[in-house]
Amino acid sequence: MSNTSPTTAQPTAELEQRAINVIRGLAMDAPAKANSGHQGTAMALAPLAHVLWTRIMRYDASAPDWADRDRFILSCGHASILQYAMLYLTGYGLTLEDLEQFRQWGSNTPGHPEFGHTAGIEVTTGPLGQGFANGVGMAIAEASLRDRFGSDVCDHHIWAMVSDGDLSEGVSHEAASLAGHLGLGRLVYVYDDNHISIDGPTELALSDDAATRFDAYGWHVLELGEAAEDLDALEEALLEARSVEDRPSLIVLRSHIAYPSPRLTDDASAHGLAFKPEDITETKAAMGLPDEPFYVPDDVLSLYREAGTRGRIAREDWEQRARVALAGREAEWDASLGARGLPGWTDVLPSYTEADKPATRVASGDCVAALAAVVPGLVAGAADLIGNTGTKLPGEDVLSAKTPGGRQIHFGIREHAMGSIMVGAAHHGGILPAAGTFLVFSDYMRPAARLAALSDAKCVFVWTHDSVGVGEDGPTHQPVEQVMSLRLIPHLTVIRPADGNETSAAWRVAIDGTGPVALILSRQNTPVLPTTAERAVEGVDRGGYVVADAESPDLVLVATGTEVAVALEAAGTLAEEGRSVQVVSLPCWSRFDAQDAAYRDAVLPPGVPTVSVEAGVTLGWERYADASVGIDRFGASAPGDVVLRELGITPEHVAAVARDLLG
DSSP states (O other), X not given: OOSSXXXXXXXXXXXHHHHHHHHHHHHHHHHHHHTOSOOHHHHHTHHHHHHIIIIIOOOOTTXXXXXXXXXXXXXXXXXXXXXXXXXXXXXXXXXXHHHHTTTOTTOSSOSSOOTTTSTTOOSOOOSTTHHHHHHHHHHHHHHHHHHHHOTTTOOOOEEEEEEHHHHHSHHHHHHHHHHHHHTOTTEEEEEEOOOEETTEEGGGTOOOOHHHHHHHTTOEEEXXXXXXXXXXXXXXXXXXXXXXXXXXXXXXEOOOTTTTOTTTTTOGGGGSSOOOHHHHHHHHHHHTOOSOTTOOOHHXXXXXXXXXXXXXXXXXXXXXXXXXXXXXXXXHHHHHHHTOOOTTGGGGSOOOOTTOOXXXXXXXXHHHXXXXXXXXXXXEEESSOHHHHTOOOTTOOBOOSSOTTOSEEEOOSOHHHHHHHHHHHHHHSSOEEEEEEEGGGHHHHHHHHHHHHHHTOOOEEEEEOOSGGGOTTOTTTOOSSHHHHHHTSTTOEEEOOSSHHHHHHHHHHHHHSSSOEEEEOOSSOOOOOTTHHHHHHHHHHTTOEEEXXXXXXXXXXXXXXXHHHHHHHHHHHHHHTTOOEEEEEOSOHHHHHTSOHHHHHHHSOTTSOEEEEOSSOOTTGGGTOSEEEOOOSOOOSSOHHHHHHHTTOSHHHHHHHHHHHHO
């Protein structure tokens, strides 16, 4: 059965075809007006979009945040005009004027879909393969909520359109493998097999058998062939895929880019802005549309607006069922959806004394274990490094096909997909994903971290083994430039705590906040500093603070991570020489820079000579320091303390640099 209400009159075949042609007209008109965009894919997939929005997906356009709605992802985000056209037509709040402002400054219709910018956009897509992996994260979140709260509360599907570009990018292979392993049956992807890339036919570089590959991944695969214009065949395939509960589904659809253009169908130029005014006129004539830009007749708009309101009854029914099903568990549900803690959750966070010397990754593991009971949405894991990264949830089930509500997730050695899956799960809601790997491998996750920051996805990247202190594994595993490069990403909160108490405070920031947090954690043990038990909570929240006071300081030493302890020891040496030294921990630059000038000046007094200490590249420290102790080269293979000593991360070297600056 379709998703159409039995009391709704079925549209005629003529009206449906005209409606599809209207979508195709908009797909030509908006990029033409903007002189920028991608027309051909949107035109080819217009029938598929029509079937999804009018016959298949469960949604209420008036309530785009309904928790149990179906999710739609346009992984081939360059075809954004197709999604914008459907959001306008079905009544999500976009106007025809918004379509006319496609790709313009300040418009609601940017070049690629952006979560939080336009109602109805579920994830930010554009970099190919990311949306594919985001959908896997959404399916994980859906399965988790359904297992934990029941199908009266969560029972929906994730749909996506994916392109040959998505399937070519390596991140999709990793994500597809994990999705098959987990048996994510609520995940349905349609592969637009149009044989066209920017450079020409896909056969220039691609000869994969996608159907066989996905079958090997454990997916349910349907090969539709030449059915891109057959609405009933599309509906039948989508309904069959929706009925498969134990595996994700891939529908392989042979489409023809820019169809039905008499000149540009199957032409590689149609991947971009190919349609000249005469091509638009000719194509509209072939479709029986008037040569009028942004033409949307009333009966077509009524058809789609009725489809957009059809889910209201389902939503209202869900609200009643969920209210009953969640009785007594409302706080748990709200905390899960908001990725927050239950009331009083901070009380469980560990604190440490000066007798303790945990590596910050170990302290973070203590936090993760404690938070499981009070942050119900927390799901933690790693890329085959759970024990190494402190992302273990003791006593929790492993997330699997048999236990989809398990909160311990094994991503396998799939860092690329892990990051993107985290972003998708965060945007779905119901899960606070925290997952880790070694900091040096954050490079594999950088596209996902960037999109998390761009779209304000609430997830926690746990990146450990944060310096050359990693030791014997050598320079391939010793990060030197990663921390500074991550600080360059706007809206990514990067925290490098100095000790156990700062690590505990960093988890407060992560859970109280709204966007992504990167925790940068040490492999090696580090002493708990004398003042952090009292000062770290506020100090980390503000990004930086004084850990050792000095009256009218001659010098400031500012450091992050395990190097704060090095700076404190150097300060002690300098104090014995009669120097007045203030020591500052600066775990989060972005939060510190957001403080008022008076606070920043109290922490880093203007005009006072300042030396920075961090076991990484010094580029960037000039904003705070007059001289820097750091590592502007790759590391070396040796015991960690030897590497740190040989590369100058010692109290003696810090004191020497300070003397030179003061001298």
